[in-house]
Amino acid sequence: xxxxxKHLIALQGVDLRVAELRQQLSSFPARFxxxxxxxxxxxxxxxxSRAALTKSLTERKTLELDVEQWKQRIRKxxxxxxxxxxxxxxxxxxxxIAQAETELARAEDRLLERMVAAEELEQQLREAERALxxxxxxxxxxxxRLESEQANxxxxxxxxxxxxxxxxxxxxxxxxxxxxxxxxKHGGVALAEVREETCSVCRVRIRPQVYQxxxxxxxxxxxxxxxxxxxxxxxxxxxxxxAHSPTP
Ligand SMILES: [Zn+2]
Numbered sequence: 001x002x003x004x005x006k007h008l009i010a011l012q013g014v015d016l017r018v019a020e021l022r023q024q025l026s027s028f029p030a031r032f033x034x035x036x037x038x039x040x041x042x043x044x045x046x047x048x049s050r051a052a053l054t055k056s057l058t059e060r061k062t063l064e065l066d067v068e069q070w071k072q073r074i075r076k077x078x079x080x081x082x083x084x085x086x087x088x089x090x091x092x093x094x095x096x097i098a099q100a101e102t103e104l105a106r107a108e109d110r111l112l113e114r115m116v117a118a119e120e121l122e123q124q125l126r127e128a129e130r131a132l133x134x135x136x137x138x139x140x141x142x143x144x145r146l147e148s149e150q151a152n153x154x155x156x157x158x159x160x161x162x163x164x165x166x167x168x169x170x171x172x173x174x175x176x177x178x179x180x181x182x183x184x185k186h187g188g189v190a191l192a193e194v195r196e197e198t199c200s201v202c203r204v205r206i207r208p209q210v211y212q213x214x215x216x217x218x219x220x221x222x223x224x225x226x227x228x229x230x231x232x233x234x235x236x237x238x239x240x241x242x243a244h245s246p247t248p
Contacts, residue, residue, distance in 0.1 A: 002220050005233050007170045008179055012191045014164045019188050021157045028150050035139045035146075042128075042135035049128040053121040056114060063111040070104035175222070182230060192230035202228035 077097045084090045168176060183190035192201040197211050204227035206214070213219050214234040223232045 001214075001217060001233070002222055004171055004175050005222075005231075007167055008175065008191060008231060009233060011164065011167045011171070011179065012189070014160050014167060015183065015188055018157065018160050018164070021153050021160070025150065025153050025157070028146065031146055032143070035143055038135055039139050042132040046125070046128040046132050049121070049125045053118065053125055056118050056121050060111065060114045060118060063107060063114055066107040067104065067111055070100055070107055074100045074104065178222075179231065186228065186230060190231055192225055192228065192232055194232050194234045199225040199228060199230065199232065201225070201230055204228070206232065 074097055077093050077100065081090060081093050081097075084093060171179075179190045189201060192199045194200065194206055194211065194214060197206050197208070198204065199206060202225060204225060206225070210223050210232070211234075213221065214223055214232060224230065225232055
């Protein structure tokens with residue numbers, strides 16, 4: 001195995017984990033925004049509920065006035081009946097009174113409906129208040145959980161940056177450049193393990209002489225996959241204990 005390959009393999013491991021962590025971390029702003037959205041929605045429901053109750057109470061005031069006005073009108077007509085001179089005028093007043101009483105009954109019905117509705121709206125308001133308190137507690141707990149998850153990932157990322165620095169120090173500059181060039185072109189994956197004489201990333205077979213060389217512990221050349229150009233390595237002889245890991 002080429003002496004620098006184990007560093008490249010370590011670098012690949014670090015870079016893949018860094019990419020994974022960055023991917024995970026990039027999801028956090030949206031997750032925090034979703035929590036904010038839940039709170040805004042719960043507050044909006046409470047506001048709507050409060051507005052509906054206020055509107056209902058205002059309408060109730062108007063209906064109370066209506067009822068009062070019809071009652072006054074009826075009293076006025078009844079007072080007038082004492083003073084009328086003709087039967088005709090008396091009948092006309094009786095007719096007015098009957099009509100006003102019908103209107104009064106309607107206004108009282110509407111007022112009663114409004115009072116029943118107000119009770120329901122008050123209950124909805126209390127429920128919206130409870131729901132907001134529950135949402136605030138749930139969101140606060142989830143926010144804490146997310147913040148600690150985010151802090152852990154960031155801590156791991158910082159540790160990996162230090163680890164990467166250390167690995168990079170051990171690599172010749174030209175090899176590091178080569179690694180980075182291939183990684184940039186191939187979605188961050190510059191290395192490919194050879195398994196069963198095949199590039200494990202693009203599945204193309206490796207020429208037998210290349211495979212032989214790769215497996216030779218004394219080999220000090222870098223080989224590329226002829227198809228995907230990734231740097232090839234062979235972990236099989238490590239597993240077999242030929243290189244540096246002793247067989248148990
Ligand atoms: Zn390949």
